[in-house]
Amino acid sequence: MIHVKLTKLLFDTMRADLLRPHPFAHERVGFILAKKEQTDDALTIFATSYQPIPDGQYVNDPNVGAKIGAEALRGIMQKAYQSKDCILHVHLHEHSGPPRFxxxxxxxxxxxxxxxxxxxxxxxxGGMVFSFDSAIGLIWTSKDGEPVPVNKLSIVGYPLQIQKTGVGGYV
Structure with missing residues (x-):
């Protein structure tokens, strides 16, 4: 089982950034840095920060909703290398209900x-796609392994919100 946990403050910060318009990209993307805890039967990923992509690091490509350049990837990889953090690429599909990749x-x-x-x-x-009220995610536990779906997302705040991903209703 894979469980992703983030605070309501981090979630609200991420969501506000992902909803901002961009001069040419049709959607925004960002990264969550996180720590992990592995037990025999579960992998829990604790989000520690949200890293937005500066406007100038998007590539103008009308074939996709958003494309980022090598500078953005190098930047997040450098931060994760220094902190030994997990990286989650995140973006938002602007609709209600379970998103799909x-x-x-x-x-x-x-x-x-x-x-x-x-x-x-x-x-x-890994990567996660959020909708207005749900999310879906995939985690790569190794470079050569197949991705594993995120089973549960918790947004920790008041009130506590826990859901199975892809089900809806966490907002």
Missing amino acids: SKTDLFGYNQMIPAFHNIGGAAVH
């Missing part, structure tokens, strides 16, 4: 996320 999402994640393992260490990395 687009073909573009899956292609990009399969190229980008295994490369995060090149920074070494025991961190896991």
Whole structure:
């Protein structure tokens, strides 16, 4: 089982950034840095910070909703290398109900996320797509392994919100 936990403050910060318009990108993306705890039957990922992508690090590509350049990837990989953190690439699909990964999402994640393992260490990395009231996620526990779905997302605040991903209702 994979459980992602983030504070309501971090979630609200991320969501506000992902909803901001961009001069040419149709959507925003960002990164969550996180710590992990592994037990025999569960992997828990504790989000520690949200890293927005500066406007100038987006690439103007009308074929995708958002594309970021090498500078953004190098920057987040450097931070994760120094802190030994996990990296989660995040973005928002602006609708209610369970989101799905687009073909573009899956292609990009399969190229980008295994490369995060090149920074070494025991961190896991992944991607999550949020909707207005739900989320879906995949975690790569190794560079060569297959991604594993996130089973549960908790947004810790008042009131406590826990959900299975893809079900809806955490907002």
